[in-house]
Each structure stands twice: as C-alpha cells, then as structure tokens.
Amino acid sequence: MSAATVFQALRKLTPGPRWGVIGIPYLWMLVFFAIPFLIVLKISFARLAIAMPPYTPILEVDGAEVALKLNLSNFLQLGALQNGYIAAYWSSLKIAAIATFLTLLIGYPMAYVIARLPVASRNVAMMLVVLPSWTSFLIRVYAWIGILKSSGPVGRLLEKLGVIDALQALGWIDGRQILYTPMAAYIGIVYCYLPFMVLPLYTNLVKHDTRLLEAAYDLGARPWRAFLRITLPLSRAGIVAGCMLVMIPAVGEFVIPELMGGPDTLMIGRVLWNEFFANRDWPLASAVAIAMLLLLMVPIVIFNRVQQRQIEGRLT
Amino acid sequence: MSVGRARWPSWLVLGLGFGFLYLPVLLLVVWSFNSSRLATVWAGFSVKWYGELLRDRQMMDAAWVSLRIAFWTANASVVLGTLAALVMTRMRRFHGKTLFGGLITAPLVMPDVIIGLSMLLMFVSLGDMLHFQPKGMLSIWIAHTTFSLAFVSVVVSSRMAELDKSLEEAAMDLGANRIKVFFLITLPIIAPALVSGWLLAFTLSLDDVVIASFVSGPGSTTLPMKVFSSVRLGLSPKINALATLMIVAVSLCAFLGWWLMSRNERRRRADMQLALHDQA
Numbered sequence: 001m002s003a004a005t006v007f008q009a010l011r012k013l014t015p016g017p018r019w020g021v022i023g024i025p026y027l028w029m030l031v032f033f034a035i036p037f038l039i040v041l042k043i044s045f046a047r048l049a050i051a052m053p054p055y056t057p058i059l060e061v062d063g064a065e066v067a068l069k070l071n072l073s074n075f076l077q078l079g080a081l082q083n084g085y086i087a088a089y090w091s092s093l094k095i096a097a098i099a100t101f102l103t104l105l106i107g108y109p110m111a112y113v114i115a116r117l118p119v120a121s122r123n124v125a126m127m128l129v130v131l132p133s134w135t136s137f138l139i140r141v142y143a144w145i146g147i148l149k150s151s152g153p154v155g156r157l158l159e160k161l162g163v164i165d166a167l168q169a170l171g172w173i174d175g176r177q178i179l180y181t182p183m184a185a186y187i188g189i190v191y192c193y194l195p196f197m198v199l200p201l202y203t204n205l206v207k208h209d210t211r212l213l214e215a216a217y218d219l220g221a222r223p224w225r226a227f228l229r230i231t232l233p234l235s236r237a238g239i240v241a242g243c244m245l246v247m248i249p250a251v252g253e254f255v256i257p258e259l260m261g262g263p264d265t266l267m268i269g270r271v272l273w274n275e276f277f278a279n280r281d282w283p284l285a286s287a288v289a290i291a292m293l294l295l296l297m298v299p300i301v302i303f304n305r306v307q308q309r310q311i312e313g314r315l316t
Numbered sequence: 317m318s319v320g321r322a323r324w325p326s327w328l329v330l331g332l333g334f335g336f337l338y339l340p341v342l343l344l345v346v347w348s349f350n351s352s353r354l355a356t357v358w359a360g361f362s363v364k365w366y367g368e369l370l371r372d373r374q375m376m377d378a379a380w381v382s383l384r385i386a387f388w389t390a391n392a393s394v395v396l397g398t399l400a401a402l403v404m405t406r407m408r409r410f411h412g413k414t415l416f417g418g419l420i421t422a423p424l425v426m427p428d429v430i431i432g433l434s435m436l437l438m439f440v441s442l443g444d445m446l447h448f449q450p451k452g453m454l455s456i457w458i459a460h461t462t463f464s465l466a467f468v469s470v471v472v473s474s475r476m477a478e479l480d481k482s483l484e485e486a487a488m489d490l491g492a493n494r495i496k497v498f499f500l501i502t503l504p505i506i507a508p509a510l511v512s513g514w515l516l517a518f519t520l521s522l523d524d525v526v527i528a529s530f531v532s533g534p535g536s537t538t539l540p541m542k543v544f545s546s547v548r549l550g551l552s553p554k555i556n557a558l559a560t561l562m563i564v565a566v567s568l569c570a571f572l573g574w575w576l577m578s579r580n581e582r583r584r585r586a587d588m589q590l591a592l593h594d595q596a
C-alpha cells in the first residue's frame with residue numbers, strides 16, 4: 001500500500017467541513033443534553049445508599065461475572081397511591097391546565113388586537129409584551145408576593161369591597177390573603193408565561209389574510225361569526241404552540257408554587273426538588289423525573305412537530 | 317385596515333393587558349423608594365435601600381458571578397446556536413437530523429427541574445470517571461449554554477429562513493466558496509438576529525435559579541440563587557432596590573436596541589429607494 005492510498009483512505013474517513021458544522025453542536029447536545037437523560041434513567045433503577053454519590057451501581061462486577069441489577073422499587077413507590085405521588089402528578093397537571101387556559105383567555109385578545117394594529121405600533125406593542133420577561137423571573141414573582149399578601153393592595157381592595165369574607169368562605173383565599181393559595185400560583189404562572197402565549201399567537205394572527213374577513217363581512221357575516229368561522233380555525237396552530245409552550249414547563253414549575261402557592265399547592269416539580277435536596281434520595285428523584293418526562297412526552301412531541309414544521313415550512 | 321370597526325374594545329383589551337403586565341413592576345419601583353421597612357406603609361421617599369444593597373457584599377459577589385457566567389454563556393450559545401441553525405436550515409437531510417432537531421427544540425419546553433437534575437447527575441458521573449468535580453462556574457456555564465443555545469438557534473433559524481437565498485447563490489456563482497459566502501454574505505445579514513440571540517442567552521442565564529441550584533458548587537452562588545433564598549426568608553426592601561436597578565438596566569438596553577434597529581431599518585429603506593431610483 002503506497003502512502004498515497006493510505007492518505008486517500010484517511011481523507012475518506014476524516015470528516016469534511018460539513019461534518020464539522022454538524023458535529024460541533026450535535027456533539028454538544030448529545031453529551032450535555034441526551035446522555036444526561038440516560039444517566040437519570042440509569043440512576044432511577046439504582047438503590048439509595050449512604051455514600052457519595054448516594055446510590056448503588058446497577059452493574060455489579062464480580063470477577064468475570066457482570067450482573068445487571070434493576071431496582072424497580074423507586075417506581076413502585078411512585079405508583080403506590082398512599083404515597084401521594086400520583087396526587088402530585090394529577091394536581092400539577094390540573095394547575096398547569098387551568099393556568100394555561102387562563103393565559104389563553106388573556107393572551108388571545110391581546111395578540112389579536114396587536115396583530116390588527118398598524119405595522120409600526122405592532123412592533124412597539126410586541127416589544128412591550130416581551131419586555132417584562134427580560135427582567136428577572138424571580139423579581140416578577142417577588143412583585144406579586146408584595147401585591148397579594150394580606151397587607152398588600154389587593155387584600156386591602158378586597159377588604160374595602162367587602163368581599164373578603166365571601167372569598168374566605170369559598171376557600172379562595174387563605175386567612176386575609178390570596179398569597180399561599182393555589183389561586184396565587186395561577187396568577188403567578190399566568191403572569192410569567194403570558195409572553196410565551198402571546199408570541200406564537202401573534203406570529204400566527206399577523207399572517208392572516210384580512211381579505212377573508214372582508215369577504216365574510218360582504219357576505220353578511222356578523223363580526224363574531226366571522227371570527228368563529230374564519231379567524232379562530234386559522235389560528236389553531238398558534239393556539240396549540242402557545243398552549244404547549246405554557247403548559248409543558250408549567251407542569252414542572254418549581255419556583256412559583258414554592259414562593260406563592262403555599263403548602264397546599266402540590267406540584268411535581270416541588271416533589272422532585274424536595275426528594276433531591278431535602279431527602280437526598282437521588283434514585284427516587286430520578287424516578288420522579290422519568291415519570292414526569294413520560295407524562296410530558298406526548299405534548300413535547302406535538303410541540304416539536306409544530307416547531308419543526310415552522311422552521312422547515314418557511315424554507316419552501 | 318378596515319377590520320377593527322369598533323375601536324374601544326381593542327383599547328380596553330390592550331389597556332387591561334398592559335396594566336396587568338406593568339402595574340406589579342411599577343409598584344416594585346415605587347416601593348423601592350419607601351423609607352419604611354414595611355412595603356405597605358409609606359413613610360417617605362428614601363434611597364437608603366440602594367445603599368444597603370450596594371453594601372451587601374454577598375449580594376454583590378453573587379451578581380458578579382452571575383454576570384460573568386451570563387457573558388460566557390451568551391458567547392458560547394451564539395456560536396453553537398448559529399451552527400445549529402445552519403444545520404437546521406442549510407444542510408440537506410442526513411442521518412440523525414430528526415434526532416438533532418429534537419435535541420435542539422427540547423430544551424425550549426423541558427421543565428427546569430428535569431434539566432437541572434439530569435445535568436447534575438451527568439456532572440457527578442463525569443466527575444466519577446475523570447476523578448474531578450466540575451461543580452462550580454464551569455458546570456453552570458455548560459448547563460446554561462446547553463439550554464440557551466436552543467433559544468438562540470430558534471431566533472437565528474427564523475432569520476436564516478427569511479433570508480433571500482439568491483444572494484448566497486449569486487456569491488457562489490461568482491466563485492466564492494461556502495465559508496466565504498457564510499462570512500461575507502450570510503453573517504452580516506443575520507447579524508441583528510445574532511445580537512438578539514446573544515441578549516436572549518444573556519438574560520436567560522442571568523434569570524435561571526433552578527438549574528444553577530442543581531449544578532452549582534460551594535463558592536459559585538449566582539444572584540438568582542441569593543435572591544431566591546432571601547425571598548424565601550421573607551420580603552426585604554433591598555430586593556425592591558435590586559429589582560428597580562435591573563428594570564432600569566433592561567429598559568435602557570431595550571430602548572437602545574429598539575433605537576438601533578429602527579435606525580438601521582430606516583437606513584436600509586433609504587438605500588433601497590436610492591437603488592430603485594438609480595435603476596429607473
């Protein structure tokens with residue numbers, strides 16, 4: 001074999017510049033995003049141990065004998081009804097779903113009105129929607145804590161209106177304040193995630209052909225009917241994207257229920273956090289994460305589809 | 317546009333929406349100048365909480381750590397995110413492109429607690445194998461870059477997809493190679509997207525408390541971690557002052573960005589008009 005053929009064989013094996021471009025981000029995401037999930041999966045089958053790191057290896061090597069030990073007790077613990085994990089999953093789904101619906105209720109009219117503004121004011125309005133999310137998330141949660149506590153403006157307003165006792169009887173508020181109730185968690189989630197709802201809705205609504213609406217009006221449709229028959233069906237992709245963008249992270253939300261929700265607002269993100277930091281049970285925390293991922297798999301896949309189609313759709 | 321026949325409901329929707337978005341933030345700013353410890357009792361105008369904030373060494377150290385991490389996160393995620401956007405919009409299909417697309421979009425929606433936990437367990441496993449513990453600023457930087465680059469790649473991809481491909485093709489017809497085309501044609505056109513991607517990654521990193529709490533080690537407390545622990549202990553007027561400073565900084569940046577962008581846009585439009593005029 002001559003040097004030239006060796007060189008040529010090597011050139012075939014070494015990747016070209018195209019593979020450099022693909023390889024760098026690909027490798028990064030594989031090593032720092034994909035493999036970590038496999039490690040979580042592995043540890044969810046391990047057993048808690050008093051060691052550092054606090055879990056047992058699942059592969060036991062004894063001379064030439066290698067034994068794979070999958071410990072299912074973490075998942076059995078999750079599945080047992082009396083342990084309350086199922087209740088936590090259920091309540092995070094419920095809280096996230098209600099909060100997403102409220103966000104849609106507030107976000108849709110905003111996106112609709114902004115999309116119908118003249119071009120120059122449209123951009124300013126969208127900037128104003130996104131601007132608060134550029135200040136710290138924690139700071140915005142903190143602002144609401146001040147507003148919702150008993151001596152805050154909302155509490156005093158409710159007192160003045162004389163509805164505070166009625167709300168208390170309904171169980172909507174805790175003592176004299178909204179803070180530390182599930183309602184506070186809803187307000188926090190809606191407030192912090194509103195831009196994520198408005199953005200995709202706006203990008204969708206702004207592309208609509210207004211001639212369709214004009215045609216509907218010419219044919220005698222009332223505005224409401226035209227909206228229900230034309231605008232709403234056309235904005236379905238935006239609604240799906242916005243709801244997914246709010247709902248999926250809200251299910252695993254930790255900071256808002258922890259700071260605003262009080263002890264009764266059970267969400268699975270908090271359970272994971274407590275299992276990990278307070279109980280230091282890494283295998284169980286991993287199992288909680290795996291189960292949460294399985295729960296979110298369907299919406300995440302839907303979201304990826306929508307996202308991919310948007311990136312690729314604009315190419316053609 | 318003749319669609320919005322009734323005007324006042326539109327203004328009502330916008331007014332309520334923006335009131336909801338901005339009133340809490342404005343209240344924070346007002347409270348930060350309250351001399352009383354209690355946020356609800358107005359005891360006169362004062363800037364003493366700003367002084368106390370600036371004298372708080374732990375807070376200032378944490379802010380410095382956060383700013384450094386955010387700076388390096390933004391740099392790295394712009395480079396990696398742009399490469400990822402190139403792969404998604406300019407490369408023909410290859411084996412594993414679907415997986416790559418999934419990996420790039422998943423961090424956009426993945427709950428923070430899951431990302432944080434998986435990152436930490438990866439670092440621990442890595443540390444076990446390589447016999448060192450990368451917990452600290454390095455691990456926070458890696459974790460932040462990983463999820464920020466997803467956001468950057470979305471911003472850059474949408475800009476690249478809008479870009480007129482005939483410009484790139486023309487350059488190639490004139491004999492430029494791909495690398496030259498990228499640096500001389502593509503990059504200048506997508507530069508605004510890179511700037512907004514950089515700023516986005518910077519704020520995302522500056523904002524994160526959950527992932528940083530998982531992967532940080534001793535001596536690498538970020539500002540959000542510090543704020544989180546102090547908010548858990550109760551309200552503190554110092555946080556109002558900190559919030560106000562952040563709001564002022566962000567508003568200034570946003571205004572500057574908006575001003576630069578609208579100036580560029582005006583110049584571009586004038587150039588186009590000039591070009592059309594010359595042609596005629």
